[in-house]
Amino acid sequence: MINILSYFCLFLGLVFIIISIVGYNRLPDYFSKMHSSTLGDALGAPIFIIGLALQSSSLIFAFKMALLSIILLIVNPTASYFLNKFAIRKGLNINGEEK
Amino acid sequence: MILESLLNYVVILVSSITISALILSNNIMKIILLNSVFSTLAVIMYLILDAPDVAITEGCVGVLSSIFSIFTLNKIYKNDFKIADKFNPTLFMIIMTITLLLLFTTQGLPEFGQTKPDNYYLNNSYNEIGITSIVTSILASYRGYDTMLETLVIMLGSLAVLLIKPQIKLFSIPIKDLIAEKFVSFIFALLLLFAFYLQFHGEISPGGGFQAGTIIAASFILYGIVFGNHNLIKFVSLPKLIVLSVAGIGIYLITGLISILRGKSLLNYNILSNNSLIGQSIGINAVEIGIGISVAASMLIIYLSLSDESST
Numbered sequence: 001m002i003n004i005l006s007y008f009c010l011f012l013g014l015v016f017i018i019i020s021i022v023g024y025n026r027l028p029d030y031f032s033k034m035h036s037s038t039l040g041d042a043l044g045a046p047i048f049i050i051g052l053a054l055q056s057s058s059l060i061f062a063f064k065m066a067l068l069s070i071i072l073l074i075v076n077p078t079a080s081y082f083l084n085k086f087a088i089r090k091g092l093n094i095n096g097e098e099k
Numbered sequence: 100m101i102l103e104s105l106l107n108y109v110v111i112l113v114s115s116i117t118i119s120a121l122i123l124s125n126n127i128m129k130i131i132l133l134n135s136v137f138s139t140l141a142v143i144m145y146l147i148l149d150a151p152d153v154a155i156t157e158g159c160v161g162v163l164s165s166i167f168s169i170f171t172l173n174k175i176y177k178n179d180f181k182i183a184d185k186f187n188p189t190l191f192m193i194i195m196t197i198t199l200l201l202l203f204t205t206q207g208l209p210e211f212g213q214t215k216p217d218n219y220y221l222n223n224s225y226n227e228i229g230i231t232s233i234v235t236s237i238l239a240s241y242r243g244y245d246t247m248l249e250t251l252v253i254m255l256g257s258l259a260v261l262l263i264k265p266q267i268k269l270f271s272i273p274i275k276d277l278i279a280e281k282f283v284s285f286i287f288a289l290l291l292l293f294a295f296y297l298q299f300h301g302e303i304s305p306g307g308g309f310q311a312g313t314i315i316a317a318s319f320i321l322y323g324i325v326f327g328n329h330n331l332i333k334f335v336s337l338p339k340l341i342v343l344s345v346a347g348i349g350i351y352l353i354t355g356l357i358s359i360l361r362g363k364s365l366l367n368y369n370i371l372s373n374n375s376l377i378g379q380s381i382g383i384n385a386v387e388i389g390i391g392i393s394v395a396a397s398m399l400i401i402y403l404s405l406s407d408e409s410s411t
Contacts, residue, residue, distance in 0.1 A: 071286075072291065074282065074285060074286070075286070078278065078279075078282045081278060082279070087277075
């Protein structure tokens, strides 16, 4: 049961990461690239790490991985929020063109 | 063979010319450029000595340090790069004396290429020190003397930064942002937890005082950037930090002096307890705590002395 759940999490995380990589390479401007790369950072990586945590044998290791996924879930969106904020402050409009 | 020795002589000649120009020049911009030239020569020297990893590190550090120096210069001085160019005879005499002493001590070094790799530490570390991490045992116990002076160098570097009077203060305006404040109040505790984990877990896994100290300093710097330095100064003011950074070295030195008082050499932790392994454990932990306090305080001194509100 735990194995199936773990494989599901790993698969879902990989799908999000691949979507974000494809989007990063295909989408045209700054904000759309940011939109797709945050998908992999904030959703793909934590789910993938939870899948790995379910696979691990010792409880303390699984706890550390869960803590890591929570930290990623909070740190990555904040970092991209600040990138976007300062990009707008430096004069990048919503279509990615400089004013 | 002849070609190799010729290369050695060329490198020595060019590096001595570079060093002479470095000592005699009075323009900071020129000094930074000559420094990067010298680091390139050092890369060639390390490659001759068959140490490519050290050469790569030296290359990276040389490039990065010159970039950072030029950047800092740009921030501190607006138009004038000159420094005082008076010839100081006492300073010259001190430097020449130290140079002669260093040249004299090279007599005691082994012949070039005569040392053999020795597995003493790998074979005996666990039996003598009793901890699994060989890196920590060499850093804190076998080579404790080196580490003490390295910590001293970090402390002295941070005190030297205090002498700089930047014309533009860095990090002076706090980021007024709700998300940033909530984020920092969450991540601050986690960073401190991770720092203490590294501090007290260094015997088993990689980590220790240096890393823990920088992470503690980083969490406080994050707090200062987001909430403003006037709030940071309520916990850690500059005079307190100077006392702390010296006190960290003091803990290290006292640990070493106890073993002298008990009749052994400096930093011999075996004497701290009846069981030599327990003595080693006590000694290494005390020393790592000293390093952590000193490094954290030094990093915060660098931040506060280059940012606003430090003069109050």
